[in-house]
Amino acid sequence: MMPDDRTMWITMGPQHPFSHGLWTLKIRADGEIVKDAEPVIGYLHRGWEKECENRTYPLIIPMADRLCYSASMTWSHVYCKVVEEAMGIELSDRAKYLRVVADEMCRIQSHLMWLAAMGTDLGNLTVFLWALRERELFLDLNVKLCGQRLTTNYPRIGGVRNDMPFYFERDCLRVVNRFEKMIWELVAMMDESSIFLSRMQGTGIISRKDAANYGLTGPTMRGSGVDFDIRRDDPYINYDLLDWDVAVCKDCDSYGRYKVRMEEMFQSCDIIRQAMAKLESIPKTEPTRIKVPRRVPEGTHFARLEDPRGESLMYLVSDGTDKPYRLKVRSPIFVNVSASKHFVNGVRIADIPAIMGTLDMCLGETDR
C-alpha cells in the first residue's frame, strides 16, 4: 500500500450478522466510505452437482429442496421441469395448478423471510418478528400440503406428490385473505417511516443498463425497471392462463427492489386465488401425477423458471441411463452477488447491509 493510503481492508464475513449465510464481502474502506469490494463465496460448497451424478432421477428431488431453504418448492420444481422436458411429458392441468399454488406460497414465504432479514439489517426487530409471524401461516399451509415446513419435497417428475388435503382450499384462502390485511401493518411500519425511506431511497443504485449487463434477474432486476418475468415471458404451468401483473419499479434503488418484492407478494395472493378457482373447476378424479419412465433419453435439456430470487435454471446432460450425466445449476444469487462490488462501491459502511439485504442472499444455492 502507498504510505499516504489511509484505507483498510475489512473482511465482513463469513460469520457476520449482515451476510445471511456463509460468505465474505471484503471491503476497502476509507473511513466510512467503501472504495472497493470483493465478494468471496465457497464456504458452503458441498459438491451438490457432483452428488447428483450418483443418484437416480427421483432421488434428486429432495436434494433440490436443499438448494435454498426458503425457496425449496421452486428449486425442486425446476429440477422436475428439466427432467419432464427431457422426457417430453405434459402434466395434467390439476398438477399444473397445484404447482402454481405451491410455487406462489413459496414465493410469499420467501419474500417474507427476506423482509424479516431486511428488518434486522436496518435495525428494526419489529419488522423481523411481524414478517416471520405472517410467514408462519404459510409454513403451516406447507405442512398441510406436503407434511414439511421448509424442505417440502412436493413436486414429482410427472406431477406432484399428492392432491390437496381436505379443507386445504379453505385454509389457504383464509391465510391469503388474512395476509393481505396484515401486510399493511408492515407496509405502514416501513413505507410511512421517514427513517426507512431515507435509508432505502437513493442507495444502491443499479441502472437499467447495468442490471442487464451484470445479468441480474428476479426482483433485483425488476427493481431497476427491466420488465421481464419468466412466468409471463416464457410461461410454464399455465401461468399464461392466469390474470396477473409483473411488478416493475423504475426507481433503480434499494427502495425500488423493496417495492417490487412487496408488490409481488400481493400478485402472488391473486395468483393463488385464481389457481384455486381453476382447481375448483377441474374434477378431482384427474390424476395429479402420471407415471414416468425410469430412464431419460439421451440428450441435453435446460429448464428455467422464476424463483423468488431470480431466474433459476438447470441444465441436464443425459446419457440414457437412470442417472444424470451432468446437472448444472444456474443460481440467480450467484450472479447477483457477483455484482456486489458494483452495488457497494462508494457507499458508506452503514449502507452495506441495507443494499446487500435487498439482494435476498441465499448461500445454499450460490455455493451448491
Next chain:
Amino acid sequence: MPYDSILNWIKFTDPMANPFYPYIKGGSAVYNLPYDIGHKLWELIGGAIAWLVNLLFPGNGVSTFLVGNDMFVNLISIVLMVVVIFAVGFIVNITMIWEERKILGRMMDRRATRIGPLGYLQNIADGLKTFLKEHITPAKADKKGYMWAVTILIGTSVLIACMIPLSDRWFIVDYGTGLLIIFGLFAIAPLMILVAGWSQNNKYSLIGGMRAAAQMVAYEVPILLVFASVSLLAGSFNINDIVHAQANSTWYIVPLFLGFIVFIVSAIAEAERIPFDLPEAEAELVEGWQTEYSGMKWGLIMLGDYFRGYIACALIVIMFLGGWYVPFISVEQQASWLPEIVFLLKVFLVFFVFAWVRAAHCRVRTDQILNIGWKVLMPLAVINLGITVAILLAGGILW
C-alpha cells in the same frame, strides 16, 4: 420535618450536628435518606460486631472504635450509602430493562421475559449468566485501555446516577452546579468508548468507537444548549431548585416544548438507543465498539448503557416534567406521599417512549445522524434558547 411520619422507624441522631454529614442546605430539616439508611445499617451491623467483640474480649478499644469514633462511623456510613444507592439504581435499572423487554414483546407480538413473577427475574438470570462466561482479552489488545475504558465507563455512569435525586430527600450530593457536573460526567463516556474501541485492535470496534465519538460530540452541543435554557428559566443549575421552580410555576415542557423535543432526541442518541445506535450497529459492525468484550465486562457495559438510559429519562423528568411533583396538588400535600415513587413512575413513562421508538424505527445512517444533530437539532436548540431569553425578558413565567 415533613417525612417524619414515614421515617419514624429510624432513630436519627441529629445529622446536622455531624461535621461529615454530606447534605448542606440552609439548615432545612429535609433528611438525606440514603445516608440515614446507611447510618442506621451501621448502627445495626457495627453495634452487633461491637457487642460480639466486647463479649469475646471484654474491655478492649475495638468496640468503642467501631461505634464510638465519629470519623470511622461516617466513613462506613458513606460506604453503606453508596451500596444503598447502587442497589436502588440497580433495581431501577433491572425494572427498566424488564419494562423495555415486556413492551417490546407486546409490540413485536412475541413472548418477552419468562422467569419469575411476570418475568421480572429474567434479567437477574441473564445477569448471573454473564458471570459464568469466559473473560477473553484479545492477544493483541491494549490491556490497560481494554480494562480501564469499561471500568471508567460504568464508573461515570453510576456516578451520574448518584447525582440524580429521586426526591428532595433521596440523593447523595446536591451541588449548586448539578446539571453542569452531570453534563461533564456524561462527556467522559465518548472518550472512553473511543479508547475501548481503539484498544481492542479490531477494525469493527475501531469504527464503532470513531462513530461514537463523532455522534456524541454532535449531540452534546444541543444538550448543553437545552441545559442552559432550563437553568436560565429556573435561575439555577441545582436539580432541586429546578424541580421546585417548576412546582412553583409550571412544567417546563410547556414553555420549552422545542427544547423537550431536542433533548429527547439527543438523549436517545447519547444513550445509544435504536434509531441512533450506530456505534454498536450489529448489522454492519457485529457489535460495534463492544465486539471483543465478553463475560461480565460485557454485562457491565450493558448495565452502564441502561444506567445512561435511566439518567437520560430522569433528566427529562427533572427538567421538563416537574420532577417528583404532581401538578394541581399543593406541594405540602404531596409531601406525605412517596415522591420517589412518583418520580420513578414518570421515569418509566418516559422510558416507555424510548422503547416505543426502538420498536418502531430503523437505524439511521452515519451521515444522516450527524446531519440531524448539526443541521436540525442545533438550530432548534438555539431557537429554544431564544424563547427562554424572551420569556425572561417578559418577566418570567407569569401563570
